[in-house]
Amino acid sequence: MATETSPTLDPQDVAEQLSTRAEHLRAQLAQVTREDDTSHPADVLDLATKRQAAEQSADQATAISARLAEVEAALERIREGTWGACLVCGEPIDPARLEVLPLTTHCREHAST
Ligand SMILES: [Zn+2]
Numbered sequence: 001m002a003t004e005t006s007p008t009l010d011p012q013d014v015a016e017q018l019s020t021r022a023e024h025l026r027a028q029l030a031q032v033t034r035e036d037d038t039s040h041p042a043d044v045l046d047l048a049t050k051r052q053a054a055e056q057s058a059d060q061a062t063a064i065s066a067r068l069a070e071v072e073a074a075l076e077r078i079r080e081g082t083w084g085a086c087l088v089c090g091e092p093i094d095p096a097r098l099e100v101l102p103l104t105t106h107c108r109e110h111a112s113t
Pocket residue numbers: 086087088089090091106107108109110
């Protein structure tokens with residue numbers, strides 16, 4: 001048994017969680033973009049509904065992509081060993097904070113940007 005210092009978050013555990021989350025987001029994204037299928041235009045009303053649905057799924061796709069990018073950026077930081085350090089002051093972010101917000105890039109003090 002390794003006797004490490006104070007209980008810290010294991011970046012590998014977080015990386016696993018984030019990988020799972022990234023997979024889910026990719027699946028969601030694939031689903032949302034697949035719904036953009038307009039191969040069977042029926043009537044005008046249906047087209048309008050479809051267009052609205054397409055706009056909604058485009059919004060969703062944008063939101064999911066943004067989320068996915070954040071998750072992938074966090075995974076990248078874990079790989080590089082820079083995860084958990086504040087981008088402003090470089091100080092280690094409180095593990096309790098990281099546990100709740102694994103995607104955060106700022107310590108509590110610099111979070112309000
Ligand atoms: Zn900071």
